[in-house]
Amino acid sequence: MSGGPGIEVALAGSLGGFRLDARFVAPAKGITALFGPSGCGKTSVLRCIAGLQRLDGTCRVAGETWQDGRVFLPPHRRAVGYVFQEASLFPHMSVRGNLLYSSRGRVLPAAPGRIGFDEAVDLLGLGRLMERATHNLSGGERQRVAVGRALLSQPRLLLMDEPLSALDRQTRDEILPFLERLHDTLEIPAVYVTHDISEVERLADHLVLMRSGRVEAAGPLGDIQADTALPLARQRDAAVSLEAVVAGYDGRYGLVRLEVEGGSFLVPSPTGHPEGTRARLRIGAGEVSLAREAPRSTSILNLVPARIRSARPIDDREMILVLGLGAEGGGATLLARVTRMSWDHLGLEPGMAVVAQVKSAALSLR
Amino acid sequence: MAVRLTVQLAAMTTAILLVVGTPVAWWLARSKAWYKEAVAAVVALPLVLPPTVLGFYLLIALGPSGPGGALASLWGARTLAFTFEGLVIGSVVYSLPFVVQPIRNAFEAMGERPLEVASTLRASPWRAFWTVAVPLARPGFLTGAVLGFAHTVGEFGVVLMIGGNIPGETKVLSVAIYDFVETLRWREANIVAAGMVVFAFAVILAMALIEKRMRRVGK
Numbered sequence A: 001m002s003g004g005p006g007i008e009v010a011l012a013g014s015l016g017g018f019r020l021d022a023r024f025v026a027p028a029k030g031i032t033a034l035f036g037p038s039g040c041g042k043t044s045v046l047r048c049i050a051g052l053q054r055l056d057g058t059c060r061v062a063g064e065t066w067q068d069g070r071v072f073l074p075p076h077r078r079a080v081g082y083v084f085q086e087a088s089l090f091p092h093m094s095v096r097g098n099l100l101y102s103s104r105g106r107v108l109p110a111a112p113g114r115i116g117f118d119e120a121v122d123l124l125g126l127g128r129l130m131e132r133a134t135h136n137l138s139g140g141e142r143q144r145v146a147v148g149r150a151l152l153s154q155p156r157l158l159l160m161d162e163p164l165s166a167l168d169r170q171t172r173d174e175i176l177p178f179l180e181r182l183h184d185t186l187e188i189p190a191v192y193v194t195h196d197i198s199e200v201e202r203l204a205d206h207l208v209l210m211r212s213g214r215v216e217a218a219g220p221l222g223d224i225q226a227d228t229a230l231p232l233a234r235q236r237d238a239a240v241s242l243e244a245v246v247a248g249y250d251g252r253y254g255l256v257r258l259e260v261e262g263g264s265f266l267v268p269s270p271t272g273h274p275e276g277t278r279a280r281l282r283i284g285a286g287e288v289s290l291a292r293e294a295p296r297s298t299s300i301l302n303l304v305p306a307r308i309r310s311a312r313p314i315d316d317r318e319m320i321l322v323l324g325l326g327a328e329g330g331g332a333t334l335l336a337r338v339t340r341m342s343w344d345h346l347g348l349e350p351g352m353a354v355v356a357q358v359k360s361a362a363l364s365l366r
Numbered sequence B: 001m002a003v004r005l006t007v008q009l010a011a012m013t014t015a016i017l018l019v020v021g022t023p024v025a026w027w028l029a030r031s032k033a034w035y036k037e038a039v040a041a042v043v044a045l046p047l048v049l050p051p052t053v054l055g056f057y058l059l060i061a062l063g064p065s066g067p068g069g070a071l072a073s074l075w076g077a078r079t080l081a082f083t084f085e086g087l088v089i090g091s092v093v094y095s096l097p098f099v100v101q102p103i104r105n106a107f108e109a110m111g112e113r114p115l116e117v118a119s120t121l122r123a124s125p126w127r128a129f130w131t132v133a134v135p136l137a138r139p140g141f142l143t144g145a146v147l148g149f150a151h152t153v154g155e156f157g158v159v160l161m162i163g164g165n166i167p168g169e170t171k172v173l174s175v176a177i178y179d180f181v182e183t184l185r186w187r188e189a190n191i192v193a194a195g196m197v198v199f200a201f202a203v204i205l206a207m208a209l210i211e212k213r214m215r216r217v218g219k
Helices: A042-050 A095-099 A117-124 A139-151 A169-185 A197-203 A221-225 A340-346 B002-030 B036-048 B051-062 B067-073 B084-110 B113-120 B125-136 B138-154 B157-162 B173-182 B186-218
Strands: A007-015 A018-026 A031-035 A056-061 A064-067 A080-083 A157-161 A190-194 A206-211 A214-220 A239-250 A255-260 A263-268 A278-284 A288-291 A302-313 A318-325 A333-339 A353-358
Touching: A007 A042, A018 A042, A018 A206, A031 A042, A031 A197, A042 A056, A042 A080, A042 A157, A042 A190, A080 A139, A080 B113, A095 A117, A095 A139, A117 A139, A117 A169, A139 A157, A139 A169, A169 A197, A190 A197, A197 A239, A197 A278, A206 A221, A214 A221, A221 A239, A239 A263, A239 A333, A255 A278, A263 A278, A263 A302, A278 A333, A288 A333, A288 A340, A318 A340, A318 A353, A333 A340, B002 B036, B002 B084, B002 B138, B002 B173, B036 B084, B051 B067, B051 B084, B051 B157, B067 B084, B084 B125, B084 B138, B084 B157, B113 B125, B125 B138, B138 B173, B138 B186, B157 B173, B173 B186
Parallel strands: A018 A214, A031 A190, A031 A206, A080 A157, A157 A190
Antiparallel strands: A007 A018, A007 A056, A056 A064, A206 A214, A239 A255, A239 A278, A255 A263, A288 A353, A302 A318, A302 A353, A318 A333
């Protein structure tokens, strides 16, 4: 993560009777997810950053002050790209007209620090759509055009307001790979509003948790996911997202070997991925079980040495454990959900060396 | 001659109304001022007032002792009443609601979103207005222009009050019919009247067809 100035937001005030107090900083690169239940004020925060709505406070992006006590730049003077929940394409223009609106119809080539037209078209797969009218595009195509249009306004910050929530499951799965590619290539920071944790797990690097108008916690994704004091780690579908590198592929069984810090995992994959590519591996807390020593015969392929860092009861039946991979426990962080019965029977305690068992079939690589 | 004069008056009035009415409609559609509805009511007054009332006040305003007279003195005339210019001013006031209302509706129907999108794409409010708001409100402009034109062609009371019946200057078609009837020239009255019926029918039909087509292309 680069050390340059990132995003600094401190906004407070009342919007239609709703009290909002949002303060957080986000790094200058990568995607920051604003995550929380509907109606917690995420969208309002995003609109304030864009200048579409006004609250008292400060907003600084990439070393530029967009708002403070004296300054309030109107939206068109902020170098922002905004993707709305509904694509909101201009109905009186073609796809090309929409994409080129911010450059007044000119096609700009790629240049350092600038997103070129061909590059954006390529990244989002818009080539075939170019001369189409916007009203006969599918929902997914519309949203891709909207993302391209926002990128081509040469923003220094990309804002996305639940860009997938108006789409059906299938369309969402069809767009997510585009957003993942965007995540890998994007040079500018992005703030991504969502109430869907699976989008956070796949796209975010940094996470801001919001609840009823306030920021509950903010930090790198992994830290927040594994903080058992926060509600996220205590939920049934709690999980961690691990940054992994592809270390090999067994074509006979269709299994990829993924290297993470302190261990490696076998994950089924129909296609196989070239060695050395980066991938993101999601491991749910419910998919991890523990053993004191490695069992001799088991169907579970992933038996990774780890150490228990901490444990916390969720209720009177279950516990949530934070594990560090590797014999010394200094590697990547994993969450494991175990019953209190197992905890007692195995005599587990913080600091203890264990074997984390993860069924390969429960994992998937996208 | 009356036909040419009528078309000239209606065309000029419509052109002026589009220029004057658009900012009024924009303001009415987007302002949050508490007195907005009061302004809207003033604009809508000609819909309800008897044309003679409107004509009476316009006559005073345009006459030698009103602001119209002061304006006329700039080029050495005494009054704007009973002149073509006076008729244009009167028609603009009289037809204003017919132009403002459809344009205002179109601006309101468009909503805030397209303008927000434009602003996040670096468009100044001025550019957003011309490249987004006006094209999206096109059906409203068309309806407003047609209604303004047709309504000016059909006005009678106001014209009679402030323009009288001066051939080549203020004698428009609707007044001409009145004149024909007064002088018992039924045949001529019949021709003009039938022409107006056909014109009105054509306008309404054209408008309905255009709106239908635009709706299909629009969304």
